[in-house]
Amino acid sequence: PMEAFVFTLSFDQKFKTLDSLSGQVIFEESNQCGVVFNSLAWDSVNQDVIVVDHKGNIGFYNLYMESCVVWRSLTKDPLIQVVYEPLTHRVLLLSPHVLRIMDVVRGVKFSELNEHTGPVVAMASRPTPQ
Numbered sequence: 156p157m158e159a160f161v162f163t164l165s166f167d168q169k170f171k172t173l174d175s176l177s178g179q180v181i182f183e184e185s186n187q188c189g190v191v192f193n194s195l196a197w198d199s200v201n202q203d204v205i206v207v208d209h210k211g212n213i214g215f216y217n218l219y220m221e222s223c224v225v226w227r228s229l230t231k232d233p234l235i236q237v238v239y240e241p242l243t244h245r246v247l248l249l250s251p252h253v254l255r256i257m258d259v260v261r262g263v264k265f266s267e268l269n270e271h272t273g274p275v276v277a278m279a280s281r282p283t284p285q
Contacts, residue, residue, distance in 0.1 A: 160218070162204060164192045170206055172218060182221050188212060196239035196246070201261070207234035207248060229255070 159175040170192050172182040182204075186192055190209040197204060202218045211230035216223050232250040239246055239259075248255040 160197075162195055162197060164195060164206075166191055168192070170195060170204065170216075172204065182216070182218055184216055184223070187214070187223070187226060193234060194236040196237045198239055198241065198259075200241060205237055205239055205246065207237045209233045211250070213237070213246075213248065 160181070161173045161175045163171045163173070165171075168186045168189060168191055170184055171180050173180055186206075186208055188208060188210050192206045192208050195204055195206045198215075203224070204216045204218060206214045206216065208214075210228070211232050211234055212226065212228050213234065214223055214227075215225040229248070230250060230253075232253070234248050234250055236249040237246060238249075244259045246257045246259055248257065
């Protein structure tokens with residue numbers, strides 16, 4: 156079926172998804188960090204709304220699951236704008252002084268290792284049997 160959505164951001168720290176024909180709210184979400192969302196993008200293939208906020212967070216909200224599937228703090232700087240490029244699965248993130256480019260890879264397990272208190276200067280890895 157052909158569906159048409161309208162996405163809105165507001166100073167009430169929410170984003171809403173509305174049916175463009177009826178005007179009914181389909182999905183509504185408040186910012187988890189209590190700040191204003193600055194920008195959003197739409198991934199029509201995966202049905203995700205991608206939002207960024209003033210605290211440097213990015214969130215992926217799935218429209219049909221009606222839930223947040225990923226929420227990450229990327230930087231301490233505000234993220235001003237997000238652009239999603241569907242052909243390359245790339246997200247462009249604009250902050251006041253930096254343009255960040257991220258590839259969106261789905262179905263990959265990862266871990267963040269935050270054990271160092273200073274900058275990491277080198278790393279090595281050993282293959283593990285699967």
